[in-house]
Amino acid sequence: MIKPENENKELGYLVGALIVALVPHIPSLPIWIDIWCFILWGYLFASLWKKWKQPSRWVRISLTCIGIAGVLSSSGQQISSATYQSLLAIMTTLKPMEIRSHRDKMVTIFFAYFIIIASLFQSESLLISLYMFFSVFVTTAVLIQVNHPGNRLQSNLRLSGKILVQAFPLMVILFLLFPRIEGSLWGITPGSSASSGFSDILSPGNVSRLILNNQIAFRVRFSKTIPRPEFLYWRGIVFSEFDGRNWKTGTQPPPLKNPVQGKNAIDYQIRLEPHQNRWLFALDLPVSGQKNEIILADHTLRSWHKIRKTAQYPVTSYLEYNTGQIHPWEKITLALPGTGNPKARELAEKWRSESKNPEEIIRRALDYFSSEPFSYTLKPPLLKQHVMDDFLFQSRRGYCEHYASAFAFLMRAADIPSRVVAGYLGGERNPYGDFMVIRQYHAHAWTEVWLASRGWVRVDPTSLIAPDRIELGPAGGLPVEDLPDNLLERDFSELNSAYNRLYFFWEALNNQWDIWFSGYSYLEQKSFFERLGFNLQSSWKRATALLSLLMLLLTGFFLLLVRKLRKVTTSPDIVQEAYEKFCIKLQRIGISRDPAQGPVDFVKQIRTLKPGIAMQVDEIMKLYIKLRYANETASEIRKQFQDRVRRFDPKSRE
Amino acid sequence: MVSNDPILPIALNPKKTYILPTRFGYLFILLLLIMLIGSVNYNNNLGFLLTFLLSSMCIVSLYYTNSNIKGIRFVSVRAEPVFAGDSAMFEFTVKVPGSNRVSIFVHFSDQLDLNPETLYATENNRIRRSKITVRRGIFRPGAITVSTVYPFGIFRAWSTVSLNLKCDVYPKPIFSSFDFQPGYSEQNGNATSSRSGAEDFQGLAEYQPGDSLQHISWKKLSAGQGLLTKKFDDSIGNSIVINWFSLPTQDTETKLSILCGMILKAHRMNLEYGLRLPGTTINPGSGNQHRHRCLQHLSLFQNESIDHDQT
Numbered sequence: 027m028i029k030p031e032n033e034n035k036e037l038g039y040l041v042g043a044l045i046v047a048l049v050p051h052i053p054s055l056p057i058w059i060d061i062w063c064f065i066l067w068g069y070l071f072a073s074l075w076k077k078w079k080q081p082s083r084w085v086r087i088s089l090t091c092i093g094i095a096g097v098l099s100s101s102g103q104q105i106s107s108a109t110y111q112s113l114l115a116i117m118t119t120l121k122p123m124e125i126r127s128h129r130d131k132m133v134t135i136f137f138a139y140f141i142i143i144a145s146l147f148q149s150e151s152l153l154i155s156l157y158m159f160f161s162v163f164v165t166t167a168v169l170i171q172v173n174h175p176g177n178r179l180q181s182n183l184r185l186s187g188k189i190l191v192q193a194f195p196l197m198v199i200l201f202l203l204f205p206r207i208e209g210s211l212w213g214i215t216p217g218s219s220a221s222s223g224f225s226d227i228l229s230p231g232n233v234s235r236l237i238l239n240n241q242i243a244f245r246v247r248f249s250k251t252i253p254r255p256e257f258l259y260w261r262g263i264v265f266s267e268f269d270g271r272n273w274k275t276g277t278q279p280p281p282l283k284n285p286v287q288g289k290n291a292i293d294y295q296i297r298l299e300p301h302q303n304r305w306l307f308a309l310d311l312p313v314s315g316q317k318n319e320i321i322l323a324d325h326t327l328r329s330w331h332k333i334r335k336t337a338q339y340p341v342t343s344y345l346e347y348n349t350g351q352i353h354p355w356e357k358i359t360l361a362l363p364g365t366g367n368p369k370a371r372e373l374a375e376k377w378r379s380e381s382k383n384p385e386e387i388i389r390r391a392l393d394y395f396s397s398e399p400f401s402y403t404l405k406p407p408l409l410k411q412h413v414m415d416d417f418l419f420q421s422r423r424g425y426c427e428h429y430a431s432a433f434a435f436l437m438r439a440a441d442i443p444s445r446v447v448a449g450y451l452g453g454e455r456n457p458y459g460d461f462m463v464i465r466q467y468h469a470h471a472w473t474e475v476w477l478a479s480r481g482w483v484r485v486d487p488t489s490l491i492a493p494d495r496i497e498l499g500p501a502g503g504l505p506v507e508d509l510p511d512n513l514l515e516r517d518f519s520e521l522n523s524a525y526n527r528l529y530f531f532w533e534a535l536n537n538q539w540d541i542w543f544s545g546y547s548y549l550e551q552k553s554f555f556e557r558l559g560f561n562l563q564s565s566w567k568r569a570t571a572l573l574s575l576l577m578l579l580l581t582g583f584f585l586l587l588v589r590k591l592r593k594v595t596t597s598p599d600i601v602q603e604a605y606e607k608f609c610i611k612l613q614r615i616g617i618s619r620d621p622a623q624g625p626v627d628f629v630k631q632i633r634t635l636k637p638g639i640a641m642q643v644d645e646i647m648k649l650y651i652k653l654r655y656a657n658e659t660a661s662e663i664r665k666q667f668q669d670r671v672r673r674f675d676p677k678s679r680e
Numbered sequence: 681m682v683s684n685d686p687i688l689p690i691a692l693n694p695k696k697t698y699i700l701p702t703r704f705g706y707l708f709i710l711l712l713l714i715m716l717i718g719s720v721n722y723n724n725n726l727g728f729l730l731t732f733l734l735s736s737m738c739i740v741s742l743y744y745t746n747s748n749i750k751g752i753r754f755v756s757v758r759a760e761p762v763f764a765g766d767s768a769m770f771e772f773t774v775k776v777p778g779s780n781r782v783s784i785f786v787h788f789s790d791q792l793d794l795n796p797e798t799l800y801a802t803e804n805n806r807i808r809r810s811k812i813t814v815r816r817g818i819f820r821p822g823a824i825t826v827s828t829v830y831p832f833g834i835f836r837a838w839s840t841v842s843l844n845l846k847c848d849v850y851p852k853p854i855f856s857s858f859d860f861q862p863g864y865s866e867q868n869g870n871a872t873s874s875r876s877g878a879e880d881f882q883g884l885a886e887y888q889p890g891d892s893l894q895h896i897s898w899k900k901l902s903a904g905q906g907l908l909t910k911k912f913d914d915s916i917g918n919s920i921v922i923n924w925f926s927l928p929t930q931d932t933e934t935k936l937s938i939l940c941g942m943i944l945k946a947h948r949m950n951l952e953y954g955l956r957l958p959g960t961t962i963n964p965g966s967g968n969q970h971r972h973r974c975l976q977h978l979s980l981f982q983n984e985s986i987d988h989d990q991t
Binding site: 128129132133136139140142143146147150154155158159162166169170172173174177185189190192193194196197200201204206207335543544546547548583584587590591592593606613620 | 688689694695697704707708711715718720722723724725726727728729730731732733734735736737739740741742743744746747750756782783796829830831832833
């Protein structure tokens with residue numbers, strides 16, 4: 027009974043639902059899969075339109091084999107989430123070719139829902155969330171279509187939208203009440219994106235390559251005002267070991283014991299994108315950590331677990347501080363390899379012998395950087411064996427990591443404890459909210475030296491070479507011919523341009539979404555219910571309480587639903603109802619009305635069969651005819667009619 | 681006649697309307713569980729949101745599924761008698777309150793139905809369903825189940841309504857060689873039958889359209905007495921009696937089948953016929969009513985209490 031053209035249309039809708047569900051995956055798929063998909067989808071639509079026969083079983087099997095082999099060979103050794111995405115994409119092109127029965131169609135729809143949820147594990151952005159609702163809307167409309175063949179898609183879309191909107195309140199309740207747990211059930215396989223950002227070795231070129239990367243490193247929301255740009259040093263990793271060429275983090279320092287003295291405390295919240303490492307970023311100098319974090323003795327914040335999914339954490343930092351005494355383990359910050367870079371050592375030794383105190387040495391070193399013809403560039407020449415000598419006396423061209431490591435080397439050579447700190451500098455200030463976005467290209471490296479009077483002090487030699495770097499961001503200070511395209515495009519100096527305003531507005535929305543939605547987790551749920559007055563300390567107790575509350579609400583909801591459904595429909599047609607009652611009463615004494623029989627005919631029949639009740643019947647019928655056919659609307663007549671029917675008792679007259 | 685007839689119209693009882701997941705429903709619940717576990721493991725809020733959105737939509741769809749069959753009323757039922765072995769066809773008139781109902785399955789409770797109906801709110805919807813009969817007698821096909829899986833196909837709501845359906849089933853006819861010889865009826869000792877026929881003049885009557893021109897009394901017409909028809913007593917002459925006792929076979933059912941065939945043949949030949957069964961005699965007559973009466977006697981023969989559920 028389903029016409030073939032309807033069947034074809036339905037297959038087309040199914041393919042459409044699969045495509046809609048797959049769209050968010052497309053950017054992360056290999057190009058050949060995209061091409062594969064477009065060709066096969068094109069073929070599918072053409073075959074439905076032109077009514078070609080579907081490919082035979084052997085063609086389908088060989089296509090499947092080719093697809094899977096292609097995915098496995100292109101993903102190489104590693105099976106990442108991109109591999110699964112590719113397999114999903116291949117299946118969307120092949121599954122529609124074998125749809126025959128209603129069962130196949132249902133399974134295909136469920137598969138589409140599965141593709142939708144797979145896309146959510148790639149990103150939780152506002153755009154993806156909005157798109158999710160769109161996908162569910164479309165897929166559900168096709169689900170309705172499959173269960174009601176022959177209906178117009180338009181009315182199915184309407185019903186799908188209606189159900190979606192009606193499901194909304196329940197969804198919100200479930201979302202808020204469903205107990206969240208800390209950590210995960212059995213661990214998490216790393217996401218597709220390999221860690222972008224820092225590694226635990228800092229060598230020349232490590233930071234400068236990040237300038238090409240637009241990805242968000244983290245977002246910050248300040249509880250009060252955003253500090254001035256010269257304070258926006260986001261500390262992440264401290265490199266204490268130098269091997270003559272590279273800086274390394276070395277062994278992990280112990281946790282910080284003595285609290286830091288400081289002032290100008292500032293509170294803020296960071297939402298860190300996953301980077302597959304344990305370090306957390308915080309404004310110089312973090313002093314408080316959460317349950318899952320520790321502050322190490324090198325004043326970096328560290329998470330207990332690798333950051334494999336977006337992490338949200340509040341931090342308090344002192345903008346002005348004194349870290350106090352040096353620790354014995356920090357001797358390493360004076361260590362240098364036995365040999366190498368003789369000219370640099372000589373220069374440092376000269377400064378040391380000529381200076382009264384470490385402060386003077388530092389000043390001399392900084393003077394050296396600002397007076398000699400150093401330049402700030404993304405394209406430094408390759409450094410030879412003695413990297414420091416080469417850089418300080420020959421090339422004199424480099425990015426922040428060159429300056430930071432050269433400065434730290436000089437300080438150590440002059441017997442001043444020093445180390446390289448990597449993190450980010452600055453960030454995008456969003457005019458629509460008190461938050462900043464820090465992207466990979468904000469990456470920066472600077473130096474810390476230890477002074478007896480002040481503890482560890484931040485020294486940023488880059489600021490002498492490129493003073494605009496602090497105020498204007500990564501593009502500031504770089505020669506124009508050096509600027510990569512991604513920074514040229516992001517010229518935010520003109521805040522008034524419509525594009526920029528839109529961009530920042532969208533960013534602000536995303537940030538709000540992240541804070542209110544994506545950030546809702548174990549801790550937020552806990553504090554949410556604490557604010558509501560439920561203070562349950564044990565997480566098991568809370569989970570049980572939440573689940574019981576959820577069950578209670580759902581049961582109540584079901585009871586309401588059942589009550590509403592069990593209620594016998596009161597037809598709005600009171601007259602018709604009364605008339606049916608009247609007919610039923612007559613039926614009990616053996617007079618039944620043919621459905622096609624009109625009232626006048628019926629009265630005649632009754633008169634011949636049961637003359638005893640003819641009078642009563644006549645009266646009722648007259649009222650009925652008046653109400654039904656003469657468009658009588660007076661409620662007294664209607665009441666009278668109902669009344670007569672109610673009192674009508676043909677049995678007693680027999 | 682039968683006192684336990686349900687009173688039509690009868691609506692589906694909302695208190696006896698049930699709803700359970702279909703096999704796709706169970707599959708979907710499994711999918712939702714997997715989604716939930718994944719979301720818990722990855723602490724993925726968007727995953728939670730989708731899982732709960734789909735679950736909520738399922739719960740909302742329960743309401744749609746249930747209301748899709750709610751309030752469906754059977755206004756009338758009709759069934760023509762059939763011969764044993766044929767399909768009994770029941771025609772239902774169904775009305776729905778409120779809005780149109782789509783993808784409604786109406787079927788005998790012990791059968792499956794693959795053709796969904798759309799029931800329109802403004803009309804008398806006519807639905808025909810048939811079921812094979814086996815034996816003569818009164819055929820009761822049992823209750824009617826109304827079900828739907830609309831809109832998502834993951835929940836099935838159904839309600840069973842007992843309409844006390846029944847249908848007369850005549851014996852399966854056997855057409856034996858049989859011709860109506862004059863005097864055939866005399867053999868069976870029916871004394872009143874004689875082959876006098878057209879010869880016995882009975883009198884004159886007002887002319888009725890359709891009377892044979894040969895029987896018009898032209899004499900009276902010419903005498904100015906109007907158009908009159910000569911009446912002859914031919915009612916016995918053309919009538920036959922179909923007789924149980926004249927059949928050679930001993931088997932009751934075969935006998936009834938042969939009698940049934942005879943009745944059908946006689947009816948088709950426009951003969952007047954009577955029926956004689958042990959204990960019953962039906963006077964000769966003709967017409968559909970008469971045919972039904974005779975065949976009904978055959979179907980209920982020694983069998984008045986046969987109210988069997990045939991499958």
